[in-house]
Amino acid sequence: MQIKTFKMGQFQSINSKTVRLSILDDSVALDETYDRVERMLRNFCDTNEEKEILSCWEKAVSKKCRNPLQLWSAFGLAMRALENWGKHRSFLAFSIRQVELSQEFEKSSDLFAGMDSVNSAILVADSYLNMAKGNLLMSQYKNSEKYATKCLSVLCSVRKSNLNAIKLSGYAYLYKARSNLGFSNFRNALEDLERSLRVAHDQEDRRLECFACCAMGALYLQLKDYEKGNFFSIKSCEIWTQCGSSWSTRTKVTTQLNLAEAYRKVGKIEDAMVIGEEAMKIAIENDDRSCQAYAMLCFADIHRVRKDEERSLPRYNSASGLMLDTGDQFGYMMSTIGKAKLYLQTKDYQKAIQEYFAGQKIAEAIGNKITSMHIHGELALLFQRLSNQDEARVRTLRYHRLLETMELFCGICAEPMAEKNEQLEALPCSHFFHLKCVSNNDALEMRMCPSCQKKPMKQATL
Ligand SMILES: [Zn+2]
Ligand SMILES: [Zn+2]
Structure with missing residues (x-):
């Protein structure tokens, strides 16, 4: 050496x-x-x-x-x-x-x-x-x-x-x-x-704060609390605007793409498109293949939501290609699932199933349980529609098993979380609940978490 x-x-x-x-x-x-x-x-x-x-x-x-x-x-x-x-x-x-x-x-x-x-x-x-x-x-x-x-x-x-x-x-x-x-x-x-x-x-490390807010936004988007997802994504972009001029432009592009997704999920399609286009421009200037891939995925999703299938499909395909190229399995999985949703939209059920299967394989390989769960949910509905009751039952079962593994049941009302756009609230012990359940719960008045009975006090960590 x-x-x-x-x-x-x-x-x-x-x-x-x-x-x-x-x-x-x-x-x-x-x-x-x-x-x-x-x-x-x-x-x-x-x-x-x-x-x-x-x-x-x-x-x-x-x-x-x-x-x-x-x-x-x-x-x-x-x-x-x-x-x-x-x-x-x-x-x-x-x-x-x-x-x-x-x-x-x-x-x-x-x-x-x-x-x-x-x-x-x-x-x-x-x-x-x-x-x-x-x-x-x-x-x-x-x-x-x-x-x-x-x-x-x-x-x-x-x-x-x-x-x-x-x-x-x-x-x-x-x-x-x-x-x-x-x-x-x-x-x-x-x-x-x-x-x-x-x-x-x-x-007072604003760059770290920017990254952490961006990740927090991604966390809440995955849990389908789109309000908090938007809040943190907007915040990370604001921090960049205030202090980011000397940081790498990749930080800017990453926060922008996160915000574009947050906007799309709450139906702000035009805003998502504008931000996505700006991100793509910088990603091309930087020769950044990975951010180009995510911007492409963003466009594909937007066109899918707009029901413009002809524009959407080729963009999913080129996003997939770029993701493969950069070795980004998560991004490749998301492109695959986007394609599945697109085929579902055009009622091409066999192709949708194929893409969901492919997405499922990656989700299991990388250990991304929530995507795995959503795919089982979609497949259960699909098989039901195709009158394949056995397969539908299997998928429903796996869906619920994953919900349990991830502890995505609200400890107050026992209903699932992360199924639809709903506001959540995390107590200091990091247990999640529906916001509406936390707001009118007796146990909380006694300052106890309904899931772990811990008093909601901040733990010292450093
Ligand atoms: Zn609840
Ligand atoms: Zn708790």
């Missing part, structure tokens, strides 16, 4: 200021080092197969780096570029390699001459978090949760004393939450999002 060839003496002058944590800083404006790394990486991406980009790039960039820490930082910058281009597979490969580098640092404590244990722990934590992000981008939620948790345990001993460590823990909670959202573990996701928001507020 080439980092051992560096001379120890070169580390005397290195301190935490020379290292930039890619998780905490995504700005690309007026950044010469980033520009250099990006240009070089672009060449390697254009001339190499995807699986060879990493090794070729590392070989070349190692020669230009004076020490392993510079190489480590170059990885961070390269990943920023890869993320902005939607090159998720390469991002993940780079993040795995960066973790290896930081583990080398950890093993040979000599390499950290001039750097204290707090800062070396932060490097390791930042690498783990990049790996969590890489897995998240590929819909590999189990791994992303694992590495976000690892990051938190590395930070555990140092985060009280160090600002970067505290901020990083906020991002770790965010990625953990998004992993749990991928699995449809809504309670865990909510808890970690609240922790993340608390860090964002305490540290």
Whole structure:
């Protein structure tokens, strides 16, 4: 491994200021080092197969780096570029390699001459978090949760004393939450999002707040509380407008696409279209295949809702193609389900069933229980319509089993949640209820949660 060839003496002058944590800083404006790394990486991406980009790039960039820490930082910058281009597979490969580098640092404590244990722990934590992000981008939620948790345990001993460590823990909670959202573990996701928001507020980190609001919006959209979904999605866009001019434009596009979906769900179709088009424009300028895919999916959904099937289908197809290309299984699943709904609309039932089956397979593979549940629900109705009662019964059964697994029954009225657009309310213990049930419940007057009997008090988390 080439980092051992560096001379120890070169580390005397290195301190935490020379290292930039890619998780905490995504700005690309007026950044010469980033520009250099990006240009070089672009060449390697254009001339190499995807699986060879990493090794070729590392070989070349190692020669230009004076020490392993510079190489480590170059990885961070390269990943920023890869993320902005939607090159998720390469991002993940780079993040795995960066973790290896930081583990080398950890093993040979000599390499950290001039750097204290707090800062070396932060490097390791930042690498783990990049790996969590890489897995998240590929819909590999189990791994992303694992590495976000690892990051938190590395930070555990140092985060009280160090600002970067505290901020990083906020991002770790965010990625953990998004992993749990991928699995449809809504309670865990909510808890970690609240922790993340608390860090964002305490540290006045508006970028983290923007991301956390965006994820919160996605959470409530999945639970079909469209009002809260809209509230948080609008908020994340507002934060970007106020403070985001120096952040990567990908952050803007992501929040816009989230808002476009929120608008579409409440029938604000024209607004959704305007935002979607702006997002697509930026995604094309950035050469960001992943955001282009989501913008395309957004258009396909909008045309479907407008009953313009001729425009919708080709857009679903190109969204699917782009999602496959970027390795985004979640996005591919959503495109497949969109197509199924479209076929349902045109009464092409066999094709609808086919697409639902395909979507179901992905939902189960990535562990996205709520999508799995909705597909069973749709299939139950479809089979009923086709007078296939046996299959309809099986689907209904699975639908209810998943509702139970996800604890999506209101603990007050015992009716299901997330079936239709309804306002929900989460108590501080993160149990969800219908808002209307919470508003007139006796147990709550005694300050007890009807589901876990806990007193609704905030838990200290940090
Ligand atoms: Zn209820
Ligand atoms: Zn509770």
